[in-house]
């Protein structure tokens with residue numbers, strides 16, 4: 001049995017064509033079904049539908065053999081017990097520092113609201129800035145507006161959420177995309193099956209990027 005952990009929403013939607021190209025088609029849609037354990041067209045493959053932050057934990061402890069998780073989540077998790085063999089190139093966005101428009105120059109010791117504590121600490125340490133990190137679980141954009149923080153570290157895709165809250169980018173932390181992670185023990189114990197799965201996903205990823213390059217050349 002091959003158990004793959006994945007989160008609902010954008011990562012699931014963008015992973016579906018890659019899984020399909022690897023011959024894996026779930027029997028249910030987690031956006032409409034309440035099932036958290038999805039059987040697939042392959043009798044020996046099933047999907048676990050989890051909160052994004054729980055994906056690396058399930059894989060690390062061997063409750064799933066493999067998982068698909070955003071790099072943002074993996075940086076916070078720390079990566080212990082996991083291999084990260086493949087950048088799937090999906091759910092792309094950027095992790096940025098953002099501040100209130102008009103307050104772009106940050107104080108010497110900024111208060112930074114974020115749920116990405118590890119990445120934020122590393123970013124400011126690399127700049128030799130002593131930041132006070134305020135951990136939040138969501139709605140980070142509010143923090144500078146109500147005086148809780150001088151800036152936030154959050155994910156940005158179109159920039160619409162920042163603009164709607166009168167925030168502007170003042171720093172670039174890192175690019176983000178979803179990665180395949182695999183349990184180290186599964187990689188050894190189920191080597192053939194895991195290798196076939198990783199290879200077929202790798203092929204699917206390079207086909208998708210070749211098609212993307214073709215479309216870009218044609219336009």
Ligand code: AMP
Pocket residue numbers: 010070091092093154155156157158159160161162176
């Ligand atoms: P946008 O308004 O398009 O810039 O999207 C920003 C909002 O979507 C923020 O609340 C982000 O936390 C969230 N977001 C954007 N891209 C991703 C992603 N790849 N993974 C998780 N959350 C994302």
